[in-house]
Amino acid sequence: MNQFATYPSLKNEAVVVTGGASGIGASIVEHFAAQGARVGFVDLDDKAGSELAAKTGARFMACDLRDIGALRKALAAFEKDQGPPLALVNNAARDDRHAIEDVTPEYWDERMATNLRHQFFAAQAVIPTMRKRKRGAIINVGSISWRLALGGMPAYVTAKSAVEGLTRGLARDLGPDGIRVNCLVPGWIMTERQIKLWLTPEGEAELMTKQCLKEKLYPPDVARMVLWLAADDSRMVTAQSFIVDGGWA
Ligand SMILES: NC(=O)c1ccc[n+]([C@@H]2O[C@H](COP(=O)([O-])OP(=O)(O)OC[C@H]3O[C@@H](n4cnc5c(N)ncnc54)[C@H](O)[C@@H]3O)[C@@H](O)[C@H]2O)c1
Known part of the structure; x- marks a missing residue:
C-alpha cells in the first residue's frame, strides 16, 4: 500500500492555484488543503468551483484568466x-x-x-510579496505533448513549450530573491475531461505499451509532485522541469 508525505513547511501557508475547480487543479487544491495550507483558487467554472470550496474549505475566486485585470483583482483580494x-x-x-x-x-x-499569458501575469502579481519574504515557489504546469511532437493542436503545444522557457527565465530573475520557479510536465493524466473526450480502449492499450510503468496516472500523481515543489524539501531546486508520465516520454 502506498504511503504519502506530510510537509510541515506547507501548514498554515497561503497558496494559490489557477484552474483549480476540476481535473489536476482540483486535486492540487485538495492536496494543499489536506496539508493544512490556506488555499485560494481561480477558475471560470462557478459550479465546480463552489462545490470544491464547500468540500475543502478552500477559497474559490470566479475569474476568467484570459482577463488579466480580473486575475489581478482576484489575486490581490486573496x-x-x-x-x-x-x-x-x-x-x-x-x-x-x-x-x-x-x-x-x-x-x-x-x-x-x-x-500561457496568465502564467506570467499571475507570477507578476505574487512576486512583490514573495520578494519581501525572500521566499516563494512558482510551479508552472506544462505538457508532454510538444516533447512527443503530438499533432492536432499546434497553438496549444506552442504555448506549452513556452511555459518551460518562461520557467527558466523567471527562475534566473527571481533566484536572488529566494523565489524558486519550476515546471511540472504531466504525461497523460486521467481527468474527467480526458476520459470523456479522448480515452479509447485502443489509446489506453497504446499508452500501456509506451509507459514504463503499466498503470494509468491520475491527478493525485501530479498533485503530490506539486506539494514537493512548493515545500522546503525542494529548497535548492529551481529552473527545472519535472515529468510525471509513468515513463512515457
Ligand atoms: N490531463 C492531462 O493528460 C494533461 C496532460 C498534459 C498537460 N496537462 C496540463 O495540466 C493542467 C491541468 O489540466 P487538466 O487536464 O486538469 O484540465 P481540466 O480541463 O480538467 O481542468 C482545467 C481547469 O482550468 C479551468 N480553466 C480553463 N480555462 C480557464 C480560464 N480561461 N480561466 C479560468 N479557468 C480556466 C477549467 O475550468 C478547469 O477547471 C493544464 O495546464 C494542462 O495543459 C494535462
Whole structure:
C-alpha cells in the first residue's frame, strides 16, 4: 500500500492555484488543503468551483484568466485576506484540438491567453510579496505533448513549450530573491475531461505499451509532485522541469 508525505513547511501557508475547480487543479487544491495550507483558487467554472470550496474549505475566486485585470483583482483580494502566498501553481489551460487551416490570428491569440499569458501575469502579481519574504515557489504546469511532437493542436503545444522557457527565465530573475520557479510536465493524466473526450480502449492499450510503468496516472500523481515543489524539501531546486508520465516520454 502506498504511503504519502506530510510537509510541515506547507501548514498554515497561503497558496494559490489557477484552474483549480476540476481535473489536476482540483486535486492540487485538495492536496494543499489536506496539508493544512490556506488555499485560494481561480477558475471560470462557478459550479465546480463552489462545490470544491464547500468540500475543502478552500477559497474559490470566479475569474476568467484570459482577463488579466480580473486575475489581478482576484489575486490581490486573496493576498489581502490570507497574506502573501508561499506558492503559486499556474495550472489552468485547455487542450482544445484545432486544424492548422482553421486557425485565425484571433484564435491563436486566444490560445495564448488561455494556455500561457496568465502564467506570467499571475507570477507578476505574487512576486512583490514573495520578494519581501525572500521566499516563494512558482510551479508552472506544462505538457508532454510538444516533447512527443503530438499533432492536432499546434497553438496549444506552442504555448506549452513556452511555459518551460518562461520557467527558466523567471527562475534566473527571481533566484536572488529566494523565489524558486519550476515546471511540472504531466504525461497523460486521467481527468474527467480526458476520459470523456479522448480515452479509447485502443489509446489506453497504446499508452500501456509506451509507459514504463503499466498503470494509468491520475491527478493525485501530479498533485503530490506539486506539494514537493512548493515545500522546503525542494529548497535548492529551481529552473527545472519535472515529468510525471509513468515513463512515457
Ligand atoms: N490531463 C492531462 O493528460 C494533461 C496532460 C498534459 C498537460 N496537462 C496540463 O495540466 C493542467 C491541468 O489540466 P487538466 O487536464 O486538469 O484540465 P481540466 O480541463 O480538467 O481542468 C482545467 C481547469 O482550468 C479551468 N480553466 C480553463 N480555462 C480557464 C480560464 N480561461 N480561466 C479560468 N479557468 C480556466 C477549467 O475550468 C478547469 O477547471 C493544464 O495546464 C494542462 O495543459 C494535462
